[in-house]
Amino acid sequence: MKADVGAPVGAPLAKSGAGAFVRLPPFGQKFGGVAEYIVIPALALLGSLVLFGIFVALFGKNPIDLYFYMYQGAFGTWFSWQNTLTRAAPLILTALCTALPAQLGMVIIGGEGALLIGALSATGAALAMPWAPPLVVDVAMAAAGMAGGGLWIMLAGALRQYRGVNETISSLLLVYIALAILNFLVEGPMRDPTSLNKPSTPEIGAVNMIGSIPGTDVHWGLAFGIIAAILSYILIYHTVFGFAARVAGGNIRAARVVGLSVGKLILITCFLAGAAAGLAGMFEVAAVQGRTNANLAAGYGFAGILVAFLARQNPIAIIPVAVLLGGIGASGGLLQRRLGLPDASVLVLEGMIFVMVLASDTLYGRFSIFKGKAS
C-alpha cells in the first residue's frame, strides 16, 4: 500500500528489479518491457477517447463526427499538421520540466510558471537591447528565458532540498506567483501605453522575430524542443550525471551512502527542467506572440505535465506524445466551430486521458504476454 512518490514516476527503474537495473540500460531494456510501455498507455488513450465519445454523446453530439473532426483538426490536412506541430513545440519543452525532476523522484508541476517567467525575462532582454542585431537579441532572449525559468524551478528544488518543502505544492504555488508578477509587470512597469484593451509589454520588434522552419509555418521552437528532448535523453541515460540522478531517484539513502551529492543533483536538474520551460516561453514570445501579455498563460505548462506522465517521463517518448497532445489542442477550434462544443472540451479530454493513464499504472506486470520475451 505504500505508494512511493518517486519510484513509479521514474518509470523504467520501478519496473525492473534491483539486479536487472544495474546490468541493463532502462530504456530498451527488453522488448517485452518496451511493448508493455507502449501498449498499456495506448490502451489508456483509446479508452479515454471512447469515454470522451460517450461524454459528448450525452450532449447529443455524434461521436463519429467527433472523431472525424478531431482527426481533421489534428492530422487531416497539412494546415492542421502545422497547427499541431506549432502546439507540440512548447509541450515538448514544458513536459521536460516535469520529466527531468521525475528522474530524481520529484513531482514538479510548475512548468506553467517557468514558462511565464521565461517569457518575461526573454522579453525584458529584448527590450533592453534595441540597438543589437537580431541574432544577438535572440540569443540573449533564449539565455534570459532559460535562466529565468531555470532559477524559478530551481527555487522549488532548493526549497525541497534545504527546507523539506514539498516540491509539488511549492511549484504550483509558484505558478500563481509567476502569473501575479506577469500581470503586475504588463499592467505596470513594462506596459506599452498603446496597448489599451489587453495590457501588454511593447513588441520585441519584427526584425527580432524568429521565423519558421523552411517550407512550413512551424517555428523553430519545434526543432529546439526535439534537440532538448534528445539531449535530455542522453543526459539521463548515457552520462554519469544522469546515472547518479536515477540512483538518487530510486533510493535516496543509497545515493547518499555511496557519496552522491544529492543536493547538487536536485538543483542542477531542477534548473535544467525550468530552463526547458523557460525556453518554451521565450519561443512563444519570439516566434508567436511578439510581446508578453496574459495570452501566454495558455495552459501549455499544465498540458506538459500530462505529456510527461503519458510518456512515462521518458524524454524521447515525450516527442510523439507532445505531437499527439498538440493535435488534440489543435482540433479544439474545429470541434468548437463544427460541433458547437465548448473550448473546454479539450481540457475535459486531456483530464480523462490523464486519469486513465494513471489508473492504467495498475496494469503493469499483469499480462503474461509481455513477460516471456524478457532478457
Add this chain to the structure above:
Amino acid sequence: MAGPGDIGLWTVPLAVLGGAIRVSTPFLFVSLGECITERSGRINLGLEGTLVMGAMSGYGVSYLTGSPWLGVLAAGITGAGMGALHAGICGLPRVNDIAVGIALMLFGVGLAFYLGKPLIEPTAPRLPSIDFGAWSDIPQVQAALRINALFIIGVVLAPILVWALRTTRWGLIIRTAGESADAALAMGYSVNFIRLRATMFGGFLAGIGGSFLSLYYPGSWNEGLSSGQGITAVALVIFARWNPMLCLGASLLFGGAAALGPALQSVGFSYGYHLFNAAPYILTLLIMIATCSPKRTLIGAPAELSITR
C-alpha cells in the same frame, strides 16, 4: 466627507477583517476536508478541481431550483463524487495518489468549464448572510460583520472534527489507517474503504467550499472563479499540523492575506494590485519554508502520508 462613513485609514483593517471572514470560508472548508482525508493516510491534491466543480454545480442547482441551499448540497454531493473517483483510482495497486490528484485537478477544472458554459450568463439566487453589525452606525463595520451562515457552520465544524478524531470510534479508525495501514488491516478493517470514505468526506466539504465561491463571494460563476484556493488549502493543512482547529486559524490568516489587495484598492491604493493578490500564495510558501524541515518528519504528520515521507 464627514459623517459616519468617513473613518479614514481604519477602512483598511476593517476591510481586511471582513475580508478575512469572507475569503477564508472556502479555505476553511477545503482544509477541514483535506485534514480528514490526510489523517486517513492519503493526500488528495485534486481538491482544486473539486472546488471548481462544486462552485459550478452549486451555482447550476441554485439557478435551476431557486434554492441556494440545495445548491450547497449539490456541490457537496458533486465533491463527494470527485472524492470517490480519486479514492477509487488510488485504491488500485501501484497507483500514485499525488499524480492522480494532479490529474483530477485538471479534469475537474476542465469538466466544470465545459458544463458551466451556459451558467456564465444567468444569475442564481445567492446565499443569505446574517448581520452581526447592526449595532453599529458605520457602514464599513456593518459590511465587515455581515457574515455568511456557511462560515459559522465551518467554525462550528472545526471543534467537532477535533473531538470526533480524538474520541469517537470513527476517529480512531481513520487515525489508525493514517498511522499504520498494517495495524488497521490487522484490526480487520479495509484500509481502502476507510480512505474512500475519508476522501469522499473531504470532497464533500471541498465542494461546499466551492459553492461558497459561486453563491456568496464573489457570488457568480465564471472561469476565473478559483485561482489556487484548493491547492493553497492543501498546503495550509500541512501548516496546521493536521489539526482542524489550527486549520480554522490558518484559514482566517490566509483570508486576511487574500483580502489585503482589495482592501488597499478600496482606499485608492491600487499600485501593485496583482502582487497583493498573490499574497496568500507567497504567505503559504513562506510558512512552508518556516515550518518544514529536511531533517525530521513534521510533528503530527500521519505516518502513511506519501507527501511527508
